[in-house]
Amino acid sequence: MYDYLKGILVKVTPTYIVLDVSGVGYLLHVANPYSFSNVVNADIKVYVHQVIRDDAHTLYGFIDETEKRLFLQLISVSGIGPKSALAIIAADDNLGLVTAIDSGDIKYLTKFPGVGKKTASQMVLDLEGKFENVTANVARPQLPASTELDDALEALVALGYKATELKKVQKKLEGTQDSTEGYIKTALKLMMK
Numbered sequence: 001m002y003d004y005l006k007g008i009l010v011k012v013t014p015t016y017i018v019l020d021v022s023g024v025g026y027l028l029h030v031a032n033p034y035s036f037s038n039v040v041n042a043d044i045k046v047y048v049h050q051v052i053r054d055d056a057h058t059l060y061g062f063i064d065e066t067e068k069r070l071f072l073q074l075i076s077v078s079g080i081g082p083k084s085a086l087a088i089i090a091a092d093d094n095l096g097l098v099t100a101i102d103s104g105d106i107k108y109l110t111k112f113p114g115v116g117k118k119t120a121s122q123m124v125l126d127l128e129g130k131f132e133n134v135t136a137n138v139a140r141p142q143l144p145a146s147t148e149l150d151d152a153l154e155a156l157v158a159l160g161y162k163a164t165e166l167k168k169v170q171k172k173l174e175g176t177q178d179s180t181e182g183y184i185k186t187a188l189k190l191m192m193k
Contacts, residue, residue, distance in 0.1 A: 002059070006045045012037050014155040017061060019046055028061030029082070031089040031159075034151060034180035035063060051082055060086065070094060070131075077126045079119040087159040088112045091188040098131045111192050113160035149173055152183035165191055 005028075007021035012033050019026045028046060030036070036044070047062040049071060060082055062068040067089060074085035088097065091112065100108040101124055109120035153166050169187045178186065 001050050002048045004045050004047045005061075007043065009036055009040050009042060009044050012040060014151065015158040017046075019044070019061070026059060028059050029086065030061045030063075031067070031086045032092070032155070032181055032184055034148075034155065034184065037180065058082070066094075070097075073127055073130065074123075077119070077123050079122055080115070083160065084112070084114040087114065087161075090155075090159055090184065091192065092185050093189070093192070096192075101127050101131070102129060104128070108192070113162075148178060148180035149183050151180040152187060155180070155184055156187060161191070 005019055005021050005026055007019045007026070009017060010020045010025065011018035014033060016027050016029045017033050017036050019028055026048075028048060030046075047065055047068040049060045049062070049068060051058045051060065060071065062071060071082075071085050071089060074080050074088055075082055080088075091097070096108070099105070104124045106117060106120045106124070109115055109123055110117055115123070149170070153170060156166055157163065166187070169190050172190060173183055173186060
């Protein structure tokens, strides 16, 4: 129904952003809300996908069309819903994901939250060879450090990662300086090893 929304970004939380379009605030669930932190109060374009269920109408937002296409391909797989697809996209390793699917690397795919062996096998079966023009990660500006590690951990919990997994990663990241987005990317890379 919608392709994109263009408006002023007014709020960033660990699980969603709010975009003001002509006085209406749209709540958009996104893979990494903190990737939008540097454009708060700025006019931006966010690509969207609407999911309608019996109990909710939900909008999912994406930084670009490539990310949106990846999301749509992921939710087409039986066993992967929008929340799991966002968690997979949040890892920000599109090339690694495509390579794992095309090579049938089930072990790599099961490292994502909500993806077991059966779902990983289904991903390979449904998506092998179907990715075109999936580019490397989009370069996003970094933010100055403050309480970014706490925000990053909160966002990862919202994506479905377990506290026990995050405690191990937190120990490795404490004492380092990075943006919330940087911490999220680093944590996801550490958990994918």
